[in-house]
Amino acid sequence: MRHADWSATTIAPLAPTGATRPTAALDGGAGFGRLFTDLQGEVAAYIQHGDLDSDTGAASRLNAEAALLRLKTGGMIADDSEAAQGRPAEQQAFLDSIAPWARSAAAQLGVAPELVQAHAALESGWGQRPLRTLDGASSHNLFGIKAGASWEGASSTSNTTEYVNGAALNTRERFRAYPDAASAFQDYTRMLLDNPRYRGALNTGNDAQAFAQGLARGGYATDPAYATKLAQVASRLQGGGQ
Numbered sequence: 001m002r003h004a005d006w007s008a009t010t011i012a013p014l015a016p017t018g019a020t021r022p023t024a025a026l027d028g029g030a031g032f033g034r035l036f037t038d039l040q041g042e043v044a045a046y047i048q049h050g051d052l053d054s055d056t057g058a059a060s061r062l063n064a065e066a067a068l069l070r071l072k073t074g075g076m077i078a079d080d081s082e083a084a085q086g087r088p089a090e091q092q093a094f095l096d097s098i099a100p101w102a103r104s105a106a107a108q109l110g111v112a113p114e115l116v117q118a119h120a121a122l123e124s125g126w127g128q129r130p131l132r133t134l135d136g137a138s139s140h141n142l143f144g145i146k147a148g149a150s151w152e153g154a155s156s157t158s159n160t161t162e163y164v165n166g167a168a169l170n171t172r173e174r175f176r177a178y179p180d181a182a183s184a185f186q187d188y189t190r191m192l193l194d195n196p197r198y199r200g201a202l203n204t205g206n207d208a209q210a211f212a213q214g215l216a217r218g219g220y221a222t223d224p225a226y227a228t229k230l231a232q233v234a235s236r237l238q239g240g241g242q
Contacts (some may be wrong), residue, residue: 145177
C-alpha cells in the first residue's frame with residue numbers, strides 16, 4: 001500500500017487459480033475424436049475468415065460447442081489473445097477494464113501501458129481484492145495510496161502489512177477513496193509526476209526493471225522485494241512469461 005507521505009506496503013498475491021476440471025466425455029467417449037476434429041475445423045475457419053457467413057455475408061456466430069472449445073483448447077487452436085495463451089480470464093478482464101486509463105497515465109509518465117497495468121494488478125490483486133469503504137463498496141484505490149495528513153478527499157480504513165527492518169507487521173491504515181477508477185488513475189499519475197522521489201521511475205519506457213526500481217527507491221513500498229514483484233508482473237504482461 002502507498003500513501004501521501006510515501007511509506008507503503010504490498011497486498012499479498014492471490015492464490016493460484018485452480019485447474020479447470022476436464023469435461024465429461026460425449027456419448028461415453030464414442031466418436032469424440034471426430035467431433036473434436038469437426039469443431040476444431042469450425043473454429044479455425046472462424047479465426048481465419050472472421051465473423052462473416054461464407055454464403056450470405058451476414059454476421060454469424062460459432063455454435064455453443066465450438067465457442068466453448070475455443071475457450072478451452074488453449075494451445076491446440078491458434079489464437080493471438082493473451083487469455084488463450086494461459087492468462088486466467090479474470091486477470092485479462094481486469095486488464096481490459098483499466099486499459100484506457102492505463103494508456104493515458106502511461107503517456108504522461110513516459111512508460112509503457114503494461115507497466116501501469118502491472119502496478120494496478122499487483123496492488124489490487126488483479127482487481128479481486130479492492131480496498132473497501134465502510135459500507136463495503138470499492139474505494140477504487142487500485143494503487144494502495146494512503147490518505148496522509150494533507151489528503152482532503154474521502155478515505156477508508158483497512159488492514160495492511162508494513163515492513164519494518166525487513167519484518168512484516170500487520171496494522172490498520174487510512175487509504176484514499178475515489179468515486180471511480182478514472183479518478184484513481186489521475187491521482188496516481190499526479191502523485192508520481194509531482195513528487196521528485198519518483199523521478200527514477202519516469203520516462204523508463206518498456207524497462208520494467210527500471211520502473212519498478214525507481215518506485216522502490218522513491219519509497220513507494222516498504223516491502224524489500226517490491227521491485228522484484230512488480231517487475232515480474234510487468235514482464236508477464238509484456239510477454240516475458242505466464
